[in-house]
Amino acid sequence: MKPKLQTFLFWIVLIGLMVFYFASNRRDSARIVPFGMLETQVQRGEVSSIEIAGSRIRFRSHGSWFEAHGEMTEQMLLELQDIGIEPKYGSSSSDSMFGDSGGIVTLAATAILVFAVLYFIFKMRAGAGGIDLIKLTKSRAQDVTGQNKITFADVGGCHEAKESLGDVIDFLKTPQRWIKLGIRLPRGILLEGPPGSGKTHLARAVAGETGAKFYVVAASEFVELFVGVGASRVRDMFETAAKNSPSIIFIDEIDAIGRRRGSGLGGSHDEREQTLNQLLVCMDGFQHDTRVVVIAATNRPAILDKALLRAGRFDRRIKMPALTNSDRADILKIHTSQKPLGPDVSIQTVAGWTDGMSGADLECLANEAALLAVRRARHESSEPVLRLQDFRDALKPREEQTRLFDQLDSVLIESTSQLSEPTGRAVIRLQLRDGSSVEGTVLWADAVFIKITRPDGSTLLVPKAQVLRLEAAAGTESVTRDQISEDRWSQGRADMA
Amino acid sequence: MDDDFLQRLMLFIPVLLSLTVHEWAHAYAAYKLGDDTAKLLGRLSLNPLVHMDPVGTFLLPLMGVPFGWAKPVPFNPLRLKGVSIRTGILIVAAAGPISNAVIAIASFATLKILLNQADVLGEGEVFLLMFVLQVNVGLCLFNLIPIPPLDGSKIVDGLIPDVARPAWERICQLGPILLMGLILAPLLLHFSPISWAIQHVIRLLPW
Numbered sequence: 001m002k003p004k005l006q007t008f009l010f011w012i013v014l015i016g017l018m019v020f021y022f023a024s025n026r027r028d029s030a031r032i033v034p035f036g037m038l039e040t041q042v043q044r045g046e047v048s049s050i051e052i053a054g055s056r057i058r059f060r061s062h063g064s065w066f067e068a069h070g071e072m073t074e075q076m077l078l079e080l081q082d083i084g085i086e087p088k089y090g091s092s093s094s095d096s097m098f099g100d101s102g103g104i105v106t107l108a109a110t111a112i113l114v115f116a117v118l119y120f121i122f123k124m125r126a127g128a129g130g131i132d133l134i135k136l137t138k139s140r141a142q143d144v145t146g147q148n149k150i151t152f153a154d155v156g157g158c159h160e161a162k163e164s165l166g167d168v169i170d171f172l173k174t175p176q177r178w179i180k181l182g183i184r185l186p187r188g189i190l191l192e193g194p195p196g197s198g199k200t201h202l203a204r205a206v207a208g209e210t211g212a213k214f215y216v217v218a219a220s221e222f223v224e225l226f227v228g229v230g231a232s233r234v235r236d237m238f239e240t241a242a243k244n245s246p247s248i249i250f251i252d253e254i255d256a257i258g259r260r261r262g263s264g265l266g267g268s269h270d271e272r273e274q275t276l277n278q279l280l281v282c283m284d285g286f287q288h289d290t291r292v293v294v295i296a297a298t299n300r301p302a303i304l305d306k307a308l309l310r311a312g313r314f315d316r317r318i319k320m321p322a323l324t325n326s327d328r329a330d331i332l333k334i335h336t337s338q339k340p341l342g343p344d345v346s347i348q349t350v351a352g353w354t355d356g357m358s359g360a361d362l363e364c365l366a367n368e369a370a371l372l373a374v375r376r377a378r379h380e381s382s383e384p385v386l387r388l389q390d391f392r393d394a395l396k397p398r399e400e401q402t403r404l405f406d407q408l409d410s411v412l413i414e415s416t417s418q419l420s421e422p423t424g425r426a427v428i429r430l431q432l433r434d435g436s437s438v439e440g441t442v443l444w445a446d447a448v449f450i451k452i453t454r455p456d457g458s459t460l461l462v463p464k465a466q467v468l469r470l471e472a473a474a475g476t477e478s479v480t481r482d483q484i485s486e487d488r489w490s491q492g493r494a495d496m497a
Numbered sequence: 498m499d500d501d502f503l504q505r506l507m508l509f510i511p512v513l514l515s516l517t518v519h520e521w522a523h524a525y526a527a528y529k530l531g532d533d534t535a536k537l538l539g540r541l542s543l544n545p546l547v548h549m550d551p552v553g554t555f556l557l558p559l560m561g562v563p564f565g566w567a568k569p570v571p572f573n574p575l576r577l578k579g580v581s582i583r584t585g586i587l588i589v590a591a592a593g594p595i596s597n598a599v600i601a602i603a604s605f606a607t608l609k610i611l612l613n614q615a616d617v618l619g620e621g622e623v624f625l626l627m628f629v630l631q632v633n634v635g636l637c638l639f640n641l642i643p644i645p646p647l648d649g650s651k652i653v654d655g656l657i658p659d660v661a662r663p664a665w666e667r668i669c670q671l672g673p674i675l676l677m678g679l680i681l682a683p684l685l686l687h688f689s690p691i692s693w694a695i696q697h698v699i700r701l702l703p704w
Binding site: 003004006007008010011014015017018019021022023035036037039040043070071073075114116117118 | 503504507510511513514542543544545552553557612621622623624625627630631676677680681692693695696699700
């Protein structure tokens, strides 16, 4: 049903109900009439008798009694006099606009009214761009249970970390066993590791393994313009988590609030400390059988507050290890499991090329390779299959860049060392990325620029990143026409398309 | 459920209708002048649920407190087309009280026809129409009071000459206190300026 029609029907029903109620012979409901009615009656001279008790007025008109509430005005009394009716005055015991009720009710009504007016004004303010205080103190932690559910099988490498977390999982699954033995269970786990090493991924896998509720929050989300908000958000988060236990709270980048206290200049970081204190208290305050585990991640464990790391809080610290060859192979296997691999692809080989890369880098590599495969398949109009060459090409922008700089530097270092020799200077010819070319003798070169003297005597500073091709014409031992690359520099960028 | 409460519930229907129409009129005026903020928020609707405020629209009137409100319709004066911002604010603010005045006039006309036709005093219809008249005159007058955040203050905003503006703005800061005084006056003084005004306006109508 259309909303417009719905609204229309709604009003039809309501108005119908109302008219029916008043029009159906319910005369007694109409015994009380609006004060305006009394006024018109008085004006028309149709009132035959009237009794006034405070603001409650009974009057007789057309043979029946009616009642109205209001204050008689001078003019009305004069009009009554005109038609020769003397009002009878009764006691005004119930002199209140809330009908016949005693003082207590009036008092209560006053209180309600005061409250209502305050509420009204507050609302009006909030409506005009104010802030909803109720919402502000709610934790921003998101319940991501069941979204992209992953398990340990989806986490390559990190065997030690997985083992340590195994206890936690067992605890969340079968707490009785642990409680029976009187073992205090780990409440907090701190994952430490460089960016991209899979801390979040691992925490997610823990939730996936246990089937526990998983709340994700970034520590910076506790910080707000207003003092006290952070602490109340922490409380709110822990309350929610305890209510829905077993659950895991994952606090990302905890160094945002967990920084060592007292490090702020002149105590200017009160609010953050308050938030941290609340977090500490909340972690202590758990009942022993509350199945809530806090996992925090940071890549700067050194700056964390000591109280945060003491036993009973984040007492278990898990370092994300550097990836070994086989770890990387595992991770690549996971990331390529959905992708069609050609027969020539050996994950071991690719893993061998990627020394020093993190999990995130590997994921990116697999994705990039797949992207190249799809692009190639589009050219050849065939089914996309990842070949070993795709992985090599995906790695290339990085490799190529390194190689090129090395080469450039080797020539330049050679030539600058020649500068001290009286025999000659290095003459180079640079072709720049904008198509122009420059020629001259090298004055000096550093990591970013090359300074050359042109044949006409002027000097020129050339950024290395602008160099497309370098020819050493004279003065170096490697006077080779070294073609560096056909537009290899831009490969990385062009591939983004 | 006793009769008293049932009657109150029934009388609540015209109150709800009047409040809804009032808010809708603001939204409609803003929309006609080019600002679709209210429309995008779903407020350009006669559905009372989108305008209601749980306390102001339901709790208080049903408890018998003679005071209530609906959620204010948000409105962006910068999006108005064809009129200056001041005039725009004035028109949008005036639309609410005007809508109540229209309802009041309509119910007065019906009432007059009824009263002239037969002796219907004490009949339910008359009672109902009288009530609708009072409610709408009341809403119209109350909202025309030039105290922020009531509509009247915005109308004054649009009309006031620049010379008087600083003084006016100083008065505006006292708005909530003045408003509270006005609303609490009947309890403290046993005199309600608003019902007094309603009575007098109704008396002035050509019965």
